[in-house]
Amino acid sequence: MTLEQDLTSALATFVAARSAGHPVLVASDFDGVLAPLLDDPSASAPTAAAAAALERLAALPPADVRLALVSGRDLATLAQLSGAPVGTSLVGSHGAEQGHVVAASADAETSDVEGTSSVERHPFALTPDERATLDGVRAGLEAVAAEAEGAWVEDKPSAAVLHTRRAGPGAAERAGDAARAVGARYGAHTMTGKDVVEIAVLDTSKGLALTRLRDELGAAAVLYMGDDVTDERAFEVLAPTDVTVKVGAGETAARFRVASVDEAAQVLATVADLLS
Incomplete structure (x- = not known):
């Protein structure tokens, strides 16, 4: 090559x-x-x-x-x-x-x-406030994943991530929009990648x-x-x-x-x- x-x-x-x-x-x-x-x-x-x-x-x-x-x-x-x-x-x-x-x-x-x-x-x-925000973000993403078959949530030390690679195209798009809304609700840092939406409490x-x-x-x-x-x-x-x-x-x-x-x-x- x-x-x-x-x-x-x-x-x-x-x-x-x-x-x-x-x-x-x-x-x-x-x-x-x-x-x-x-x-x-x-x-x-x-x-x-x-x-x-x-x-x-x-x-x-x-x-x-x-x-x-x-x-x-x-x-x-x-x-x-x-x-x-x-x-x-x-x-x-x-x-x-x-x-x-x-x-x-x-x-x-x-x-x-x-x-x-x-x-x-x-x-x-994480500070106590950051930990509380992360708990809220995680719960919000779990609720989003429950509405989109094939979607799931990954836990990280300072973030939670919605994965939609196994969801259908329409469901993945709706779940992604809902996940970004969770990030906005908590004022967290939201990153969209390939079939993922990651919401972090650290910038x-x-x-x-x-x-x-x-x-x-x-x-x-x-x-x-x-x-x-x-x-x-x-x-x-x-x-x-x-x-x-x-x-x-x-x-x-x-x-x-x-x-x-x-x-x-x-x-x-x-x-x-x-x-x-």
């Missing part, structure tokens, strides 16, 4: 931007980018090619490259489903949760992940999270790949010299586009080749 020449050239320029104390940051959404979209989200897994590319990047010197997954998934689920290698930064719940994958240790205060790694979480807690985004991570790592340049409308917030905050890649169809602020998860894996493999 061969990437378009303009994208390949941009990746070479991206890799060349690293310098002493300033690695490049390779960041990606998970679902729809590294893993195909499925009707059952709990069955998601990275493709073999994506998993292999992530391992190759994680094995390179941290002084040259840092790796991050940025997702709407809650942190624990993201870690479990992605199988991200040790050293990977994880951003969950659209930026509300943050942590990184470490080698498993019996005496470390980490959450277990299948295998030999664990997730070290950054501190996170965050993938763009804010990626900017924060870039600053923490002192990254010289950023590569970010995403497929959903929530990834546009990340595309929009990155610099024109960064590499932004939209996976799939749809309007986008990204500089480049690839057609599939297979081509997204090829982007990661190309970066690993250039860094090796």
